[in-house]
Amino acid sequence: MTTVFSEVAERCARVVGPCDVVADLSWPHGEATVLALRGADGREWIAKTIRQERNYVRERDAYLSWASPLNGYVPELIHHDDELRLLLLSRLPGELLFGHPDELSPDVHFQAGALTRRLHEVAPPEADPEFGARLLRKFEDVVSRADGLVPAEGVAFTGRALRELVALPPPEVVPCHRDNQPRNWLIDDVGVVRFIDLGRVERDVWMADLYRLHFDEWVTRPDLREAFLAGYGRRPSAADLALFRTYNAYSAVSTIVWAHEHEDPAFEAHGRMMLAKVLDGPA
Template identity: 30%
Template sequence: MAEPDGPGGGAPWEHPALSAAQRALLREWFPEARGTVDHSWPFGITVLRFEAPDGTLILKASETSHHLAREARAHREWLAPLRGAAPGNGRTTAAGRGQGHGPGRRPPSEAGPGRGWRAEPRGAAGPLVEPGPALVPDLLRYDAGPALVPDLLRYDADAGLLVTRYLPGRIATGTPAAGDPDAYRQAGRMLALLHCGPTSSPRDKGRYETTMLRKCRSWLDRAEGPSAGRPLAPAPHLAAARKWLDGFVPAPVELVPTHGDFQPRNWIVDATGTLGLIDFGRAELRPWYTDLVRLEHQEFLADPDLAPALFEGYGRPDGPFTPGRWLDHLGQSLGTVVWSHDMGDEGFEEHGRRMLARTVEALASPRTHRRPG
């Protein structure tokens, strides 16, 4: 969350968007809360910053959104590597390469004085899953460093309330960090740590791509269909998408914890230039490359130096654009068009059409192993 412009108002439970049940529970949790600032987005979830005796906190409230459940699960199950992990300079060292350092073992002393690696981050409930070859084979973890994500304090699924600590800083969008390769090295490091979070189901037996294929076809039907009164994207682009989807064959993929909206508007940059990560309402187990799609259609297009910087921080080179990777490009393109149309967000709907145009153009090219644009 960005720093507010003013000192804030009264108690958070006085906000008119909260239900009676939410107000009562919030007052029970934080009876001395004051200084409320509204950070809500236009669509669906109330987001408030407020002051409590134990610090500055963030409240998210919604009685209908599944995003709060996703965010709570991410905090409880997947974010341990991002708590107390130093971002460093985003560069791996030869000491970690090819050594087979699994859970419970430390790599050689070449890591440097005072910065030994840990196979189990502080606060983790158990050992991490060993990163597979498709993930981050030479990821480093350090003993000390700032938390890169806020802590979850309270969550009530029935009331639709979630409270975290406030992560100080400003949203990276609109700051120099949004176009700074050094910031993207940090972002790559954060993404690597997130993707190495604990998971008990690293292989999905084809279910992920089968589900995504079904979603793509549903979004495509709605983009073409009579309920809209008109096609939501150019007919040739929709036809090309359908032809490609009709030939797609789902295959097993490796799943990792993903953010789901990984871009500068969810990166926090503090006064020292260190990045943090917020807003896990779209977090889910997905293939690693799904966290790159939004960057590939925005920041990476604007500056070709940013993608190599992010992958330097991530600790591996970018992989080829496999059919499954293109499936996610189509899914996010079509989903953006349909969702934005439903919400009445014409600007974002047009952005989705541009995403779709780049994707179908790339799919028609023999260079489909390259990112769009």
């Protein structure tokens, strides 16, 4: 067991009693260390230490502000330590749906849509007058780091679409998961779907919680999109779809650059696929 693992387990033990690290559940990108802990009585928790201060604060505040109404369907924050950037969470029952036999089940996507709607409604929607301008600034920062990585056509289209967005009335934003996909969904042994990893949760347009699915599970399975929307209880308007295309263009460009910076060629290729799909036609 590494020194870091030992320090995390020791700090968590002050809260929940003696416990051991039983699994390292971290993703390869290195932005967080995620450990499964087990106490002598068999109880289990998740300990998550987050590399960047901004990301830690965002996730901590998401649990403090928005998780309670979803009790039992997202992890419970047991303890947080700002010095270590540590979150101690309950461990929910179930297996990851990523790679699971039910990953492409319409019922799973229906449940995910319904749970997404519950998340979006934990706080009232708010108009965000800075939404377009903020996205444009982020895009300009990403492009400044792109160094020729992104096709010129993609840069031109995205910049033009974002400048048009700035001129439109401000969209409403709601609490969004923003990494809404089967690798952050669990399914238990009776088929109940739950969400994990609130690391990217913040206010955004509601369709932000569709974009990862749009470019992955739903590409060849439009029935899953229909099931999700049925569970969500809302269909996108023409204005929603126009905004979604702009959002997806920015997300694709950002994905390409982020993945390149983190030496993740598979994710970079995924970003290029996303951008090609956006440029090919409407969302």
